[in-house]
Amino acid sequence: MAKVVAVASNRRWDRVLFWGFLAALAIVRSGHPDERDAFWQIRAGMENLAGLPLARPDTWTWSGVEGNWYPNSPLWNMLLALSYGAAGIWGLFVLSAATILALVMVTDALGRRLGARPLPGLLGLLVVYSAAFPMISSRATLAIQLLLLTAVYLALRLGDRLATMAPAVLNALVLASALALSTLGNWLHLSFLLLGPAMGAVWALIWLLTPGLSGRRRLVLIIAGGIGWLLGPVLSPYGLAVGLARARAVQEACEGVILEWASPFNPLVPPKFFIMLTVALVLAVGAAGWLYRRWRAGAPVRDLAALVAIGVPTAFAGLVAIRFLGVSLLVLAPVAAAAATRAADRLRSTPTPARLPTGLAARLRDYGTGRFWRIALTATLVVLSPGVVLLGAEHGDPPERAMLARLPVGCRLFTGSVLASVSVLLRPDVPVWMDGRLDFAGRQMILDGYGYQAGTMADPVPPGSTCVLWTDDAAGAGLRARLAASADWRRDSRDGTLELWLPVAAG
Structure with missing residues (x-):
């Protein structure tokens, strides 16, 4: 019983x-x-x-x-x-x-x-x-x-x-x-x-x-x-x-x-x-x-x-x-x-080779039992729980929120599709060049976006842009180099990996 x-x-x-x-x-x-x-x-x-x-x-x-x-x-x-x-x-x-x-x-x-x-x-x-x-x-x-x-x-x-x-x-x-x-x-x-x-x-x-x-x-x-x-x-x-x-x-x-x-x-x-x-x-x-x-x-x-x-x-x-x-x-x-x-069933039913040392053989048999894994997994879950709670407490709040709040009212934003996707919800007053609806933008526009990111287009950013928000990563190095070398743009602020660039006239 x-x-x-x-x-x-x-x-x-x-x-x-x-x-x-x-x-x-x-x-x-x-x-x-x-x-x-x-x-x-x-x-x-x-x-x-x-x-x-x-x-x-x-x-x-x-x-x-x-x-x-x-x-x-x-x-x-x-x-x-x-x-x-x-x-x-x-x-x-x-x-x-x-x-x-x-x-x-x-x-x-x-x-x-x-x-x-x-x-x-x-x-x-x-x-x-x-x-x-x-x-x-x-x-x-x-x-x-x-x-x-x-x-x-x-x-x-x-x-x-x-x-x-x-x-x-x-x-x-x-x-x-x-x-x-x-x-x-x-x-x-x-x-x-x-x-x-x-x-x-x-x-x-x-x-x-x-x-x-x-x-x-x-x-x-x-x-x-x-x-x-x-x-x-x-x-x-x-x-x-x-x-x-x-x-x-x-x-x-x-x-x-x-x-x-x-x-x-x-x-x-x-x-x-x-x-x-x-x-x-x-x-x-x-x-x-x-x-x-x-x-x-x-x-x-x-x-x-x-x-x-x-x-x-x-x-x-x-x-x-x-x-x-x-x-x-x-x-x-x-x-x-x-x-x-x-x-797991096959491992448990397979005889332990007789030539193995006694201690190792006993350890292998222990690893095949539910008792060992219950203890190991319980300990692991207890150790991980505080981190899970902390990560859950952040509840997916976009880290871009603070930087998006700094955008000038009604500016025409050029940024990557990821940031633009957040912007269209949190800053509906700011129109974007292209957001996450990449299929709607079309293939050529997607390729142009890669070109601006790499710094290989005729202009540093799409003509008509009045604010630029980009991450400080290797993929955007060409874009940032073009903006830094341009007399028309200045870096307004930075928050973590995000940089906000505005036209010089806006300063």
């Missing part, structure tokens, strides 16, 4: 450690976001909630980009705006952390279906989430990741209910669920124009691999799900034709010149993305190999196959564009949790 109580207690503590570490990850990531897209998205959502149409002429920039701007993630923008309106930057922090934790919840549910346990599963997830860290942010793409895994989990759960649900009810639920998820996905981000039909194929695979179905019932479920997933793009914010045109425009503007659209082999891409690629490929190959071995052994493969069908192709697509690596890693995260559990 005492042993049963101890086992139950250990299991509860394992779950506490699992959620403690991953809640810490959500807090740290939400408190220190790398990207600033959420800020301009908040302003876009606020305008939509105020009654402006989705597609509208630009009013944020002074560079004069022509045509209507089409937000790529209108629903996510409005969710951000509602969060910001309710609690300011803290609202953004809470929405980001909640989305990350919801993703972990679905990942955990899928991992447990594959045999994952909390402690080894935690170690597997930490490896994957560390590699995918740049992709875990308050962007619509994270919400899409959550929707993808939720869609897989829902289909698997519906398949589990075959014996207890009338066929007509199941068919209706499949059709309604697919339609709702596809429509929601298309409003969250236009990338779902392609992901939706792909999910229809994944659901078809799930029904094909679900035991206990007649051929006729499989066909009906495949058709019902397919109709739902294919109707979603038709109900997208701009309709199918305009939506596909916008998706092509984004790719044409950004491919090869924006980090997430670049290949990890591009010499200008930071090494961390090559590490991300390596982890994604190793995980994808391992998952595919595990699926093949289970299939050859005649074991059930439905749950694993559904994740492999998404995660493996996107891992290899990551050879061309970094943006696919986040999809692969986060979709295959449940597989990593299960694989870590299998590895």
